[in-house]
Amino acid sequence: MAIDLAQIKTWIESGKKASIIKALESLQAYMLQQSDHFVAKERVREISQQIPIHSFLPCFDTKSLEQLQLAVSVFGKILDEVDIDSALRNDSMVLQFLDLGYKHPFEIVRRLTINQLAKCSSDTLLSRPDLFCTILYCGMIDSEISVQKISRQIILTVASQPEGIKKLFEEYRSYLIGPLIQYLTHEKKDDIIKFRVHDLMASLSSISIEAFEVIEKNDIFKLFAEDLARSKDDILSLLNLLEIFKHYCVSSYNKLGAVSLKKYGSFDLLMKILTENQNDPLTYSFILNLIADLSDASEDLFDASLPNSVIEKIFHEDLSNTHVKESQIVAISVIGALCKSSLKNLQQILLSNHERCAQFLVFFVESINDQIAQTFYHSLGSILESKRIDDESAEKLVSILESILKKRTEPTITQPSASFIMNYAMYNLKPPFPDIRCAVYHLLKGLGSRFNIVKDHINVYPAFFDYITNRTTEPNKETKEWKYSVVEALHNTLHGHPHGSVIDSKHMIDLKTYIIRGAYVGDKVEAQVAVQSEVL
Secondary structure (H helix, E strand, O other): OOOOOOHHHHHHHHOOOOHHHHEEEEEEEHHHHOOOOHHHHHHHHHHHOOOOHHHHHHHHHHOHHHHHHHHHHHHHHHHHHOHHHHHHHHOOHHHHHHHHHHOOHHHHHHHHHHHHHHOOOHHHHHHHHHHHHHHHHHEEEEEOHHHHHHHHHHHHHOOOOHHHHHHHHHHHHHOOOHHHHHHHOOOOOOHHHHHHHHHHHHHOOOHHHHHHHHHHHHHHHHHHHHHHHOOOOHHHHHHHHHHHHHHHHHHHHHHHHEEEEEEEOOOHHHHHHHOOOOHHHHHHHHHHHHHHHHHHHHOOOOOOOOOOOHHHHHHHHHHHOOOOOOHHHHHHHHHHHHHOOOHHHHHHHHHHHHHHHHHHHHHOOOOOOHHHHHHHHHHHHHHHHOOOHHHHHHHHHHHHHHHHHHHOOOOOOOOOOHHHHHHHHOOOOOOHHHHHHHHHHHHHHHHOOHHHHHHHOOHHHHHHHHOOOOOOOOOOOOHHHHHHHHHHHHHHHHHHOOHHHOOOHHHHHHHHHHHOOOOOOOOHHHHHHHHHHHOO
């Protein structure tokens, strides 16, 4: 297909809608006609050489969607072939397009504009902060989510570069970060944009310790707590902010966000919102799921007391809901998260109420093939290993569980030892499935963290120490690591304990040897000689 580019240029520059559309349609057809990728690219280069960029700019000065769609398609392909870094530094026409494009009333043009910045280097973006950072700011508050998402990603990319955070938050603060933070300091600002800014700040907090510190320095956690308090009666805003809450806890640098949230009262507020929304199924279940999801990071966090009404609801409605397994799983995780966080919670939720304690502990005898039992093993293990729980309370919990098991008759569970807990646990290690084995090892790690429990339960199970130091039992990396954590817990509990001699010295040597060799590899003979020398 031959094309008269001189004529096309004349049509484009005529300013007449019909001529412009005709020209753009011809160019689009010429570009798309050639299936060969390299030839197609050559045609685009040919067009860009014959028709300068400034000729296309008037094509965007219209309210005709048809014309704009054609202009975006054709001009977008031309820009794809341009070295955008060089163009933005040296071609005033490209800068003029960006200056016009980011304010355009049609989303497709604004998206084309922001996409050009996405192709730039951070150095180029920061070479004209007055324009480029302003475009990113407008992108963040754009009514169209597609434009906002691109802006957000560009900001994160810039922030990830050396000195990026400093430039955004200090040198060029007035163009982008400053105006965005202003949205968080006014109660009546748009909630959607507030959420976007909180989301951006949460994502920035995960980049580096420097990024996290600058987020905290700018009082973002304080502003978040204020917005969370204001949003507690607005279900949509509340759920959005709780997603940010989760991100800070799970994804911020070294999970430091959780500590800052607690510092500014967000965790206490979360518990208050949970208490006030017991009759709102959506909010109530969302917060319970959030607490369950955060359980791995929660040991220092969920030490706020829950009113008995919430505790009773968790036990009588969620834990007892045999028709909805997910409710039981979440309830078990929540109980574990709260009880491991403080002795006060453990006493209030379980140890002060024998009926509730038994209702929780009975999940120990559920089929280990069921996710409910696996969740319970992890939950109980996390309570027993918690340094916030004293030995006496941990031993009391284990004693109650042991008494429950003694009253049950399980013909499939053999009884090689006087410890019913160990009989069940070791029986459940027979299946080769990693999820089951990891759950049981978490329980054993918890048991192995308390000297009296080791003495009265683990040590009475025949050949346990031979099994736990046998490296041939585990099918994959995860189970090897869990098994290693059990060995490590046992060694830490027994080594140097004034009554540690109740454990056979051979077992102590085997435990130490296992630790020296590591979870995966090591020279067994060399390690054993070193350990024996140390013991002797």
